[in-house]
Amino acid sequence: MRFSTNLLALVLSAATLVSAGVLERREVTMLTRASARHPYGAAYFITNEPEENMIITAAIAQDGKLTLDRAVSTGGRGLHGVTANGNTGTDGLFSQGAIQASAKANLLATVNSGSNTVSLFSIDPRKPTNIKPLGDPVSSEGEFPSSLTFNADGSRLCVLNGGMINGVVCYSVDKTLGLVPVPNTLRYLGFNQTTPPFGPPGTVSQIAFSEDGHTLLASFKGNATVPGYLAAWDVQADGSLAAQHRVVPLAQGGMVAFSLTPIPQQNAFFIADPGVGYAVVDLSGKNRGSSVALAGQMATCWSAYSSATKTYFGIDVGGNTIREVQLDSNLKGTVVGTYAVPAGTSPIDSEVASIHGKDYLYVLGANATVVDVFALNGPGKAQQIASVSVSGPARSAGVPLHGSNLQGMATYVSTYW
Secondary structure (H helix, E strand, O other), X not given: OOOOHXXXXXXXXXXXXXXXXXXXXXXXXXXXXXXXXXXXXEEEEEOOOOOOOEEEEEXXXXXXXXXXXXXXXXXXXXXXXXXXXXXXXXXOOOOOOOEEEEOOOOEEEEEEOOOOEEEEEEEOOOOOOOXXXXXXXXXXXXOOEEEEEEXXXXXXXXXXXXOOOXXXXXXXXXXXXXXXXXXXXXXXXXXXXXXXXEOOOOOEEEEEEOOOOOEEEEEEEEOOOOEEEEEEEEEOOOOOEOOOOEEEEOOOOOOOOOOOEEEOOOOEEEEEEOOOEEEXXXXXXXXXXXXXXXXXXXXXXXXXXXXXXXXXXXXXXXOOEEEEEEEOXXXXXXXXXXXXXXXOOOEEEEEEEEEOOEEEEEEEEOOOOEEEEEEEOOOOOEEEEEEEEOHHHHHHHOOOOOOOOXXXXXXXXXXXX
């Protein structure tokens, strides 16, 4: 859908007024009687509830296991995308990266898709379950923000909007004011969508910086008539973005570009593709891109990377399965492990945390309202060590929560312990 400059200005002005009416409350609701005194880290995800979006924080122990700690209001509201079955089903944002942490800057950020805003928090490095609002929620300068990303040092944050007004915008991080828009970073994609968007096909999924920070990318899933691709903007020295994006296609056979997980030191990305399995997009010019079909996969949409095992984990929400993939020096992949979770779990967002050299994978089982924890004992040797209930403690504390709305997964590891 194309907009004239005047129409865009009017719509964005209205969107800003709507966003100004965000929730004033920034309440904290404890989910445990006694917080861990010295957690080794924390995991974070969001409730994405339409009345009030909240961040759930959970303490990571030395053995990698989780204990839910608190629910913190974001000052905004959530929203569920529309599917063929209505506003139902898990993965209400059709995305990966709805909440992100920067370990270097001790920051946490999340989208509020129903308020068209972004919220920023500081993380207490000694007790990372304790997060504090940093500035007020700011307008996403579009509709239905669904994914965001920090740059390498946490000084910049960019957000991806996926509703009727879709595109990207970036902010600088001010430790007093919070998020401050960076000039010349508001860039529109201009594809035809609604708010909330109709999907998952035909919607955006994730935003990410290239490893060198010179490119900002957004994944577009594609649909029956248009294959998925990555939109890429060059990042200028002053932080501004190129006026126009270029299209980075998937390799032949690729269908749906969902996740964007960087492949370290390769200038490439591992991409979950629910149409076939997974894809590799190579930005280095070495032509190592590929699209790989995974036998038996149903909807592999999310992915995560372990630096300890040097493997990638593709999360198949339809098959309730996690597949571990190892890439060689030419970025050709081999499945080295397959791990099932109970039927009806609907695993979605995931992230890895490294505790004293050992990695743990945290997977949000949205429909079952659990977080499944896997110890990564080596390539192909993942072992589930816990399944933590989210709904029980939330219900006891009076925190509204529905599996169809739960979204996101971010981790932070303290350097103090």
